[in-house]
Amino acid sequence: MSLIQISQVSKQYENGFRALHPTTLTINSGEFTVILGPSGAGKSTLLRLLNGLETPSSGQILIANRQLTLENQRRLRAEIGMIFQEFNLVSRLNVMTNILIGRLYHRAWWESLFYLFPKKDYDLAHWALARVDLTEKAWNRASKLSGGQQQRVAIARALVQQPSVILADEPVASLDPITAEEIMKLLLEICKNDGVTVLASLHQVGLAFQFADRIIGINRGQVVFDGTAEQLWIEQDKLQTIYRREDGSLDESFNMEVALAQ
């Protein structure tokens, strides 16, 4: 069943840079999809378009059959969890408050003003904390946590939104390889056990092969591959098209990424 439908969506920034050429894609419910490509390929732009952090220059986006517009943007955002490369927590707030931020859409203005949350929100937050294995850090300041722990908090914040989909924009790019794999495993687990669709952008081929149900290869703002990890593994030339530069040479990261993957 399709959860996200992107029809002819493109993005051109004010400085004239075309980050995404008209693209049509369908993301299926319950799948772990990886958007793979080198830096600057348009992966972040695609993800940011899906929850309205960027507005498309053309085309339309449907999420659970509702069109993403300025009017229903907040409502749809509340149903979409988003995690970022640099975690983007509110560093001076404690872990619990950072997680409760995921419930803000459901809180009245006066509750937000006085930092008041009902018990059911706390129950959800405790459940999410246990899910990411950080129960003992609930009252620590977010800035005191390691990178991996901060990303787990960000995942917990997304979980309390009770989302239908989690958008992960380079979720492990700022982490060491071991922590990166842990975070990817956690996301996969959330996808498979909790039925949350995960759409993650990555530049590491190895991680994509290891975790993705489906890989969407993107290069210079265009989708150049769409299929399973096995298909990409067999068609190595497709892998090269993902990493091919405008002048025909391969992106520096390609050899390293492939070596790591093998």
Place this chain on the structure above:
Amino acid sequence: MRALTWKWHWPSRNGSLPLSFIILLLTILLMLGSTASLVEVDLVRIFKSTGKLLGFAQQLITIPEWSYLPTLGTKMLETLEIAFLCTTLSLILSLPLGLLAARNSSPHLIVYHISRNLLSLMRALPEIVWALVFVSAVGLGPLPGVMALTFVTTGFMAKIFAESIEVVNSKAIESVAATGSNWLQLVTFAILPEAFPDLISTFFYIIDHNVRAATIIGLVGAGGIGYELVMSLRLFNYSRLMLIMLSIYLIVTILDRLSDQFRKRVI
């Protein structure tokens, strides 16, 4: 090829000072040179007046009028009260004004420009001028002092708040926005917590400033220790003057230390 071989070089492409920096330095020197005569900065005159200044200092070395202490205490308390009251009132006014006057938190560009202009207007004249205006409006006493000081302080505090808010990590704001939060929630859960250390620093700086400002506006009859200060000066009552100056120095120093301690704990 370099014409001169120096042992030291500046960290620029050709090892010399950037041209823009040299121009800036020359401009400042030129401005200083041309304005010195305008404002009668005259080294000879300053040197000649040293004797008089020392004479004044000598007058201050006298037996303090201890019986004056209770009055001094009351007046000092009044000045402190004015300072604290004004700072608190300004804080309450500055938070919303600062949010409206910061590019990243203002709900609309028009609101931003209106708030910025309003704040400039409030800061345009010094406290003492506003105090004179309010004294003629509501009469002598602490009230016009409070009004004047609150007015000007709000102009300053809100401007500094706005600038602190503008440098808040935009990624934190974005991630809170990505959960479907509204404007108020962005302010309370991202902008204010991230700007908090700067806001506290500003608050303490303003208290410090306001204790001194509250003294000055006392000069025009707006209550507090300032009025005592100017009367003692006019009547050549050095045994009082000395006590007054000493007490102002003490209070400012104590406040400085207290705010330092508090800031360390909070930040």
